[in-house]
Amino acid sequence: MAEYKIAWLPGDGVGGEVLDAAKRVLDRVGLDAEYIHGDIGWEFWKTEGNPLPQRTIDILKSTDACLFGAITSKPKDEAAAELDPRLQDKGLVYSSPIVGLRQLFNLHTNLRPCKAYPGNPLNLRDDIDLVVFRENTEGLYAGVEFHPVPDEVRHALERHPKMKRFSDVPNDDMAISARIFTRVGCRTILRDAFEYAKEHGYASVTVVEKPNVIRETSGLMVREARGIAHEYPGIELWETNIDAMCMWLVKNPQRYGVLVASNLFGDIISDLAAQIVGGLGFAAAGNIGDDYALFEPTHGSAPKYVGQNKVNPIATIRAAKMMLDYLGEREKANAIESAVAQVIAEGRVRTYDMGGSSTTMEMADAIAAAIH
Ligand code: IPM
Ligand code: MG
Numbered sequence: 001m002a003e004y005k006i007a008w009l010p011g012d013g014v015g016g017e018v019l020d021a022a023k024r025v026l027d028r029v030g031l032d033a034e035y036i037h038g039d040i041g042w043e044f045w046k047t048e049g050n051p052l053p054q055r056t057i058d059i060l061k062s063t064d065a066c067l068f069g070a071i072t073s074k075p076k077d078e079a080a081a082e083l084d085p086r087l088q089d090k091g092l093v094y095s096s097p098i099v100g101l102r103q104l105f106n107l108h109t110n111l112r113p114c115k116a117y118p119g120n121p122l123n124l125r126d127d128i129d130l131v132v133f134r135e136n137t138e139g140l141y142a143g144v145e146f147h148p149v150p151d152e153v154r155h156a157l158e159r160h161p162k163m164k165r166f167s168d169v170p171n172d173d174m175a176i177s178a179r180i181f182t183r184v185g186c187r188t189i190l191r192d193a194f195e196y197a198k199e200h201g202y203a204s205v206t207v208v209e210k211p212n213v214i215r216e217t218s219g220l221m222v223r224e225a226r227g228i229a230h231e232y233p234g235i236e237l238w239e240t241n242i243d244a245m246c247m248w249l250v251k252n253p254q255r256y257g258v259l260v261a262s263n264l265f266g267d268i269i270s271d272l273a274a275q276i277v278g279g280l281g282f283a284a285a286g287n288i289g290d291d292y293a294l295f296e297p298t299h300g301s302a303p304k305y306v307g308q309n310k311v312n313p314i315a316t317i318r319a320a321k322m323m324l325d326y327l328g329e330r331e332k333a334n335a336i337e338s339a340v341a342q343v344i345a346e347g348r349v350r351t352y353d354m355g356g357s358s359t360t361m362e363m364a365d366a367i368a369a370a371i372h
Contacts, residue, residue, distance in 0.1 A: 001034075002032050002033050002034040003032040003033065004031065004032065004033040004034070004064045004065070004327060005033070005034050005036060005062065005063040005064055006033045006034070006035050006036065006063055006064065006065055006066065006067060006323075007036055007038050007056075007059050007060045007063040007065070007066035007067070007294075008035040008036060008037050008038065008066075008067055009037075009038045009040045009056070009066060009067070009068045009069060010037075010069040011040050011041040011068065011069040011070050011071040011301065012041040012042045012043070012069075012070060012071050012072040012301040012303075013070055013071075013072060013300070013301025013302050013303045013305075013306050014069070014070060014301060014302045014305055014306055014311045014360075015041070015068075015069020015070040015071070015301055016069060017306075017307075017309060017311065017313075017360050018069055018070070018297060018311060018313045018315070018316035018360065019067060019069045019316060020360075020361070020364075021313030021316060021317065021360050021361060021363065021364035022067065022313065022316045022317050022319070022320040022364070023035070024361070024364045024365065024368050025317050025320060025336055025339075025364060025367055025368050025371070026320055027368075028368035028371050029324075029332040029335055029336060029371055030332070031324070031329065031332060036059050036062075036063060038055075038056040038059040038060070038066075039053055039055065039056050040052055040053075040056050040068075040071065040097050041071040041072065041097065041301075042071065042072040042082075042301075045079065045082075045083070045094055046082055046083060046084055047084055048087075049083060049084075049087040049090065049092040050092075051071065051094065051096075051097040052097035052100050052101065057104065060101070060105065060292065060294075064327065065292070065293050065294070065295065065323050065326060065327060066292075066293070066294040066295070067294075067295050067296070067316075067319065067320060067323060068098065068101075068294050068295065068296040069296070069297070069301075069316070070296075070297065070299060070300050070301040070302070071096070071097055071098055071300075071301055072300070072301045072303065073094075073096045073300075074094070076093065076094060079094030080092070080093075080094065095143065098296070099141055099143075101287070101294060102136045102137055102141075102287050102294075103137050103143075105289055105291075105292045105294070106137060106289045106290065107136055107137070107287035107288060107289040107292065107293065107294060108135065108136050108137050108185065108188050108189065108288075108289055108290075109133060109134075109135075109136060109188065109189060109192045109286075109287070109288045109289070110132075110133070110134035110135070110136040110266060110270075110285055110286070110287055110288075111131070111132075111133060111192075111196075111285065111286040111288060111322070112131070112132040112133075112134065112266075112270045112273070112274070112283065112284070112285045112286075112298065113130075113131045113132075113284070113318075113322075114128070114130045114131070114132065114270070114273040114274055114276070114277045114282075114283065115128065115129045115130070115277060116128040116129070116276075116277045116278070117277075117278070117282075117340070117341050117344040117345070118341070118344070118345055119344050119345035119346070119347055120277070120278050120282070120344050120354070121347075121350075121354055121355055122277075122278040122279055122282075122353070122354060123276070123277055123278060124250070124253065124275075124276035124277070125253070125254060125276075127254045128253045128254055128276055128277050129254075129257070130249075130253060130256055130257065130258075130259060130273045130277075131196060131200075131202070131257070131258050131259070132259045132260075132261070132266060132269055132270040132273055133189055133192055133193040133196070133258065133259065133260040133261070133266070134189075134260075134261055134262075134263060134265075134266025134267060134270055135181075135185055135186070135188075135189040135261070135262045135263050135266060136189075136263060136266075136287055137185065137263075138180055138181055138182060138185045138262070138263060139179055139180065139181060139217070139262040139263030139264055139265075140177055140179050140262075140263060140264040141263040141264065142178060142179075142180045144177070144178040144180060145175070145176065145177045145178065146175065146176045147172075147174070147175035147176070148170075148171040148172040148174070149171045149174050149175070149176055150171070151171065153176070154171060157176075179214070179217050179262075180217075181217040181220050181221060181262060183220065183224065186220055186221045186224040186225075186262075187224050187228065189260055189262075190205075190207070190221075190224055190225050190228045190260055191228060192288075193205050193258050193259075193260035194228055194229070194231070194232045194235060194258075196258060197232070197235050197257060197258045198232060198234070198235060202235070202257035202258045203234075203235065203236060203257055204235065204236045204237070204238050204256065204257045204258065205225075205229070205232075205235055205236070205237055205238070205257070205258045205259075205260060206237075206238040206239070206240050206245070206256055206257075206258070206259050206260070207221060207222055207225040207237065207238070207239050207240070207260050207261070208240050208241075208242050208245045208259055208260065208261040208265055208266075208269055209221050209222055209239075209241070209242065209261065209262065209265065210241050210242050210243070210265075211239075212241065217262070218262075221262060222239055225237055225239070225260070238256075242261070242265045242268065242269070245259070245269055246268070246269070246272055249269065249272050249273060249276065250272075250276070253273070253276050259273070270283070270285075270298065271283075271298070274298060278353075278354075279353060280297070280298060280299035280300075280315060281299065281311065281312030281314055281315055281351065281353045281354075282312070282314050282315055282318065283297065283298040283299065283315050283318075284296070284297055284298065284315050284316070284318035284319035284321070284322055285297075285298045285319065285322075286319070286322045286323070286326065288326065293323070293326045295319040295320065295322050295323040295326070296316075296319055297315030297316040297318075297319055298315065299311075299315055309359040309360045309361055310351070310352055310359060310360060311351065311353075311360055312351040312352075312353050312354065312360070312363065313351075313360045313361075313363050313364050314340060314344075314351075314363065314367075317336065317340060317364065317367055318336075318337075318340065320336065321333050321336040321337055321340070324336065335371050335372070336367070336371065338370075339367045339368075339370035339371045340367055342370045343363070343366045343367050343370050348366070349362055349363055349366040351363055
């Protein structure tokens, strides 16, 4: 029997191509694993009315970790229109399966390291080394949303004086998405960020919120951050607003180390942080919980590149590397990290995003060949 069981979820679009590329590298480092394919994504929404079938959830439950490719997500009405005719009018509502998996398995911590590899022509500067910790199950992604607003919700909200401004707006002309933070959710992501900073020698943790305006939710996160920071005397806590952070990340990204934010703000700054070190072709994420973890490139399914063997597989190869770290396979993880750095520094093999014409598999082969 293999040492590990890995759930293998290619999903939509280029997901299959980038997972094939990662597999080549995992085979090269000699990971002793059984890879179990799971169905997920748009195809299963259209044909079964569920992009995340129960059989796939069962596969995840029986494995040590998951490698995930990409999925196509569309807004509510477009999604409903693409359903198989036999499933229309059944009241099925599309929701993102990756967001669903994060919540279902309580993968509370979304870890997104964004480090500039020397020699990458896409770096904004070469001395950037950021790690984003994004809360992964709450906030504006909690899914507690209303349109039209039901009467009882409306009445409950009208206890708040600020609702007076909206008193003339009909229920159907109002939409509400609740931003829910829990103390335990805030503490968990903050603790993980500080622990990571301590373990990896980062001098600062920056909490990225907007407590001057969003007083209650952002306020809770920042207060908890101050409390936890006391337990880490060697690490400075910096507090920055999300809007200013976007500016600082373009202006002086080299000054920052670990960034921590709630779900949507973390989503936003992680794309920004990814872009200054090469873009989504390099950005990997670990969705990590207490008992399980799922690793993915942060790019989407890129439908226009499907079947062209063109997209940069480094993001997914780095996701596989993070999975090895999670499994405790440090030596293999480090071997992949060094090989990626070497291939980028040599600059002979470059995918289209890097200004070259190498294919997905040529990049994977070059990285595999650089593993010693
Ligand atoms: C990400 C993506 C997802 C998110 C989408 C695909 C639902 O943007 O992982 O950052 O918003 O979390
Ligand atoms: Mg995103």
